[in-house]
Each structure stands twice: as C-alpha cells, then as structure tokens.
Amino acid sequence: MTQPVDPRLARALIPLQDAFAGDGDLWLVGGAVRDVLLDRPLSDWDLVTTGDAERTARTYSKAIGAPVFPLSERHGAWRVVGEDHEVDITGAPDGITADLLRRDLTINAIAVRVADGETLAVPGALDDLEDRVLRVVADSSFRDDPLRLLRLVRLSVELDLAVAPETVALAQRDAALAAEPAGERQRAELERILLSRDPVDGLRFLDQLGLLGVVLPEVKALAAVEQNRYHHLDVLDHTLQVLDAATDLIEQPEFAFDGAAPAVATALSEPLDADCDVALAVRWGALLHDIAKPYTRVEFENGHIGFPGHAQQGAELATAILERLRYSSAMQKCVAVLVREHLRLGFLVPDGALDARAVHRYRVATDPWAIASVVVSLADRWSTRGPRARQRWIRRHEQLAIEMAQALAFPVAAPLLRGDTLAEALGCEPGPVIGALLAQIAEEQAAGTISNEAEAIAFARTQPSAPTA
Known part of the structure; x- marks a missing residue:
C-alpha cells in the first residue's frame, strides 16, 4: 500500500538523498522507519536496494569517508560505519514488496524510497504503528526465525508497545522454538530486555508467552519455591523484586548511597569487556543471586526452611548459564562473585559499627567488584520483608551499604613488602x-x-x- 510521505520521514531522508542522488532503487526500511515515526532518535539506518548492495554500500562509504565491510555473504548485506551512525544495506533482488512480506512485525514492514519519499507498507502496518501495537506479518513469522520470539518481548519493553492477542497466541504456540537460536543471539535479546527501563515486565512477559522456561529454565524453576518467614514472596517473585531494586540503584544511586553515590556510579560504569560494563553484571547478578535455591531447599524438623550452600552453588550455576549465552569469562567471573557473596554484607548487620578489618575482608572476598556486590546485597535486603523481617535490620543494612561503599572508594595502600x-x-x-x-x-x-x-x-x-x- 502506497502512502504520502510523512514530514518526519522527509527530514530524515535528506542526508541519504545527498549521498544517493538519483538512485531510485534504494529504500529506508524496518526499524529506522519505525523509530522516526515513533519520534525516537535515529542512530542506525537499514537500507534495502533492488540493485547491487555492494555498489550501493561503497557509494555511501565514499560519500561520507567511512569504512565499509560485508555483514553476510549469504544475504548480500553490507555495513558502513560512520562517526555517529551505522548503515546496513541489503539486497532485495525480488523487489521491495516481497522483502516487506518476509519481515517479522507489521511496524517493521514499512519502506520509504530515498529518492522521493514514496512509502510502502504491508496492510495494517501504519495503523499498528499509530496504535502502538506489535503484530506479526504472517502466522509463520516465529517459525521462519525463532529469534523473533525474544525480539517480540524486547521490542515490547523497549518501545512500550502492546502485543496483538493473535500474536500472543502464535508466540505461545511456537514458544519451544526459542531454544533454537545460538546462545549469543539469545543473549543479545535477553540483554536488551535486562537493560530496558523495566526489565521485570520483560521477564514476566517472557513467562506469559512460555519463553522463560525455554531460554532461562533455571529462572523459571524459581517459581512456587516457598521460602522462610523472613521472606514474603516465593523465590521467583523475590528475585524479580531484587532485579527491580537493583535497576533503580543503578539508575539513581544518589537516592540510596548519599555521599557514596559518585563512587557507586563510577564502579558500575567500569567496563568488563568490549561489550559489557559492571552495571549489566549487577542486573544479571540480581536475576541469578538465588538461582540455586530450588536445589538446596531444606525443611528442618523445627519447621524452618533453609537453603544451605545456595550462594556457592548459585555462583557455579550462574557461570554455566552465562557460558551457555556466550558471555565473556570476565562477565562470568563478575556475576559469580556477586552471586556467591550476596549474603556477606548482611552478615555484618548484627556486628554494629563497621571497622577497617571488616572492610578489608569484604574487599578481599569481592575484589574487584566490591561496590557492585554492595548494590546487589542492598537490593536483596530491600526485597526481603516477611513476617520475621524487621525494619531496623533494613535500616542498618542501608547504613552499612553507605559506609561500606564510602570505605571501598578509598584506594588500597601499597603492600608493605613483597x-x-x-x-x-x-x-x-x-x-x-x-x-x-x-x-x-x-x-x-x-x-x-x-x-x-x-x-x-x-x-x-x-x-x-x-x-x-
């Protein structure tokens, strides 16, 4: 269906028109069009050409003086990397209409010709965009590419979009297929769900669609695991509250850490590897901190429920999960520390004042992610409010978190001898x-x-x- 050009798209096309003057075979497509029409910032461009993708990519590369390289020989895709944006260019030898019909969601199946702004869309796409609804283009969409199941959830939480009921039903039908994509592809979608403004909504939606038990079965296993009287929720709901609290601490450390907030923010922004920082590890640590509780749960003769060894076993299980998702060894080690040591700060609550020896021992046990461990510990404490919990313990834990973060911010003195x-x-x-x-x-x-x-x-x-x- 052809539509008149939207003024927002017309403005977005100007730099492309300068580079591709006279090229009538080139279309702006997919997420780039969607984001412009949702009034979101545009940093990456997806282009489809019915001509030669390599020639088009090299033309743009020359026009802006940026490097170009092939993305996929199978799909004839190329990427140009500019200073502040990336442009992916793919060939569509059977035409732009056929290309749109192969796409995942209607709001991603909109194309705008660069030369003149002519807009093509699959039926209902522009209405769905106006209504902020995610709907598959075809009933076979998830079977054609199972990664689309996770992408559906990711787009829903990232863009705050509803999902059409029939699309929910199709996702539930095909949920088992979500295990098929390679670990690193699953990781990319799960990571962006965790990095969204409300990752808990994303995880609950994964569960609603039947996807949580497929891609993170260890997290699904936390459901309905009853805890002791210090807790008011089962392990899964408690875990999601911890993740929510950790997310808030990451985004607004000044509300909990007072004068230590700058040190916390600095520690969380430290890179772990080329792709991930400590803040992402904290989110994973929050999600996986009690991951071994289903396997360590014990009911004692006096009726008390305990989970002996769950922190240590949890660190091992968390490492296995992150390895399955192809995370770096640095990420695996960091999350393992956060899981293994998430109880350590709480053990100091009955001791009263925090002394230099306790700070040192904490630093040694959690090095080099001591402040990140404090964040996970505080998020865990905030989310533990059963009938046996006491507000004075929570208040003392908050004070300890501030004191510990402030103490850890000071550099360690040089060793006295070798x-x-x-x-x-x-x-x-x-x-x-x-x-x-x-x-x-x-x-x-x-x-x-x-x-x-x-x-x-x-x-x-x-x-x-x-x-x-």
Whole structure:
C-alpha cells in the first residue's frame, strides 16, 4: 500500500538523498522507519536496494569517508560505519514488496524510497504503528526465525508497545522454538530486555508467552519455591523484586548511597569487556543471586526452611548459564562473585559499627567488584520483608551499604613488602605459606596494627604458620 510521505520521514531522508542522488532503487526500511515515526532518535539506518548492495554500500562509504565491510555473504548485506551512525544495506533482488512480506512485525514492514519519499507498507502496518501495537506479518513469522520470539518481548519493553492477542497466541504456540537460536543471539535479546527501563515486565512477559522456561529454565524453576518467614514472596517473585531494586540503584544511586553515590556510579560504569560494563553484571547478578535455591531447599524438623550452600552453588550455576549465552569469562567471573557473596554484607548487620578489618575482608572476598556486590546485597535486603523481617535490620543494612561503599572508594595502600622479601627474612622459599602470611599482613595493615616492613616481618614471625629456621 502506497502512502504520502510523512514530514518526519522527509527530514530524515535528506542526508541519504545527498549521498544517493538519483538512485531510485534504494529504500529506508524496518526499524529506522519505525523509530522516526515513533519520534525516537535515529542512530542506525537499514537500507534495502533492488540493485547491487555492494555498489550501493561503497557509494555511501565514499560519500561520507567511512569504512565499509560485508555483514553476510549469504544475504548480500553490507555495513558502513560512520562517526555517529551505522548503515546496513541489503539486497532485495525480488523487489521491495516481497522483502516487506518476509519481515517479522507489521511496524517493521514499512519502506520509504530515498529518492522521493514514496512509502510502502504491508496492510495494517501504519495503523499498528499509530496504535502502538506489535503484530506479526504472517502466522509463520516465529517459525521462519525463532529469534523473533525474544525480539517480540524486547521490542515490547523497549518501545512500550502492546502485543496483538493473535500474536500472543502464535508466540505461545511456537514458544519451544526459542531454544533454537545460538546462545549469543539469545543473549543479545535477553540483554536488551535486562537493560530496558523495566526489565521485570520483560521477564514476566517472557513467562506469559512460555519463553522463560525455554531460554532461562533455571529462572523459571524459581517459581512456587516457598521460602522462610523472613521472606514474603516465593523465590521467583523475590528475585524479580531484587532485579527491580537493583535497576533503580543503578539508575539513581544518589537516592540510596548519599555521599557514596559518585563512587557507586563510577564502579558500575567500569567496563568488563568490549561489550559489557559492571552495571549489566549487577542486573544479571540480581536475576541469578538465588538461582540455586530450588536445589538446596531444606525443611528442618523445627519447621524452618533453609537453603544451605545456595550462594556457592548459585555462583557455579550462574557461570554455566552465562557460558551457555556466550558471555565473556570476565562477565562470568563478575556475576559469580556477586552471586556467591550476596549474603556477606548482611552478615555484618548484627556486628554494629563497621571497622577497617571488616572492610578489608569484604574487599578481599569481592575484589574487584566490591561496590557492585554492595548494590546487589542492598537490593536483596530491600526485597526481603516477611513476617520475621524487621525494619531496623533494613535500616542498618542501608547504613552499612553507605559506609561500606564510602570505605571501598578509598584506594588500597601499597603492600608493605613483597613475597620474596618476606621469604628471605624468614629463611624459606616463596610458596603458599608466604602467600597466606602476606594476606594476614595485608589485613593487619588495613586494620592499622602494623605500618612498615619491619613490623610486617615481626608479625609474620609470630604466626603459627611461619617457617622456622
């Protein structure tokens, strides 16, 4: 169906028209058109040509002085990477109409000819865009590409769009197919759901469609797992509350961490690898912090419910999940620390004042993601409000979180001596015993009981594990 050009699209086409003057075979399509018509910022462009995709890509590359490279030989796709945008160009040898009919959702099946703004759309596409509704182009859409199942949820939460009832039914019909895409493709969609403004809505929608148990069966297994009287929710609902709280702490640390907020924000913005930062790891850590509870649940004779060892087992299970999704070893290690140590700060609540020795031990256990661990711990505490929970414990945990974050923001003092120096002083070879003694010396240094090399050596000689001449 041909439509008159929308003024917003006309403005968006100007830079492309400058680069592709006279090319009547080129169309702006898909998410780029959708985002313009939803008044969203446009950073990436999807173009389809009924001509030669490589020639078109090289023409644009030359026009803006940017690199170009092939994306897919099978699909004849090319990418041009500009300073502030990317342009993907794909061939459509059987025509633009056929290309639109193969697309996933009606709102992504709109094309605008670059040369003159002529607009083509599958039936109902523009109405669906106006009504903010996601609807599949064809009943076979999810079977044609099962990744579209996860993309449906992702677009719904990212763009705040409803999903047509018949599309919900089709997704539920084909939910089992969501396991077919490679782990890294699943990861890309799940990650953007977690990074959305309200990831809990996304996870609940995954569950509604029957997708949660397919792509994250370990998370689905948390449903209906009853907890003890310190909790008011089953493990799944508790976990989702923790994720919601962690998301808020990431986005607005000043509301919980007071003067420590800048240190928290800095720690969360640290990169883990080329694609991920610590804040994303915190979201995964929140989602997976109790992942082993279904497998560690014990009902004791007195009626108390416990989950012995769930933190350690959870760290191992979280690592396996992230490995399945093809996350980097850095992400796996970070999330494992957050899961394994999510109870540690809470154990300090009965101790009263936070001293330098406790800070040091916390830092050692959670290094180098100590502040991120504080965030997960506080989110967990906020979400634990059963009949045995007490507001004074929550208040004390909040105070501890601020104090710990402030203390962790200070740099660690340089070691008082090296291992070879200590080994020479004790008349032995470097090894595990020297390593253990250095760890003890570091704690005493943090606590302020020793302050120089001579005191460190003297302290080491008093320890039962010290080698004797």
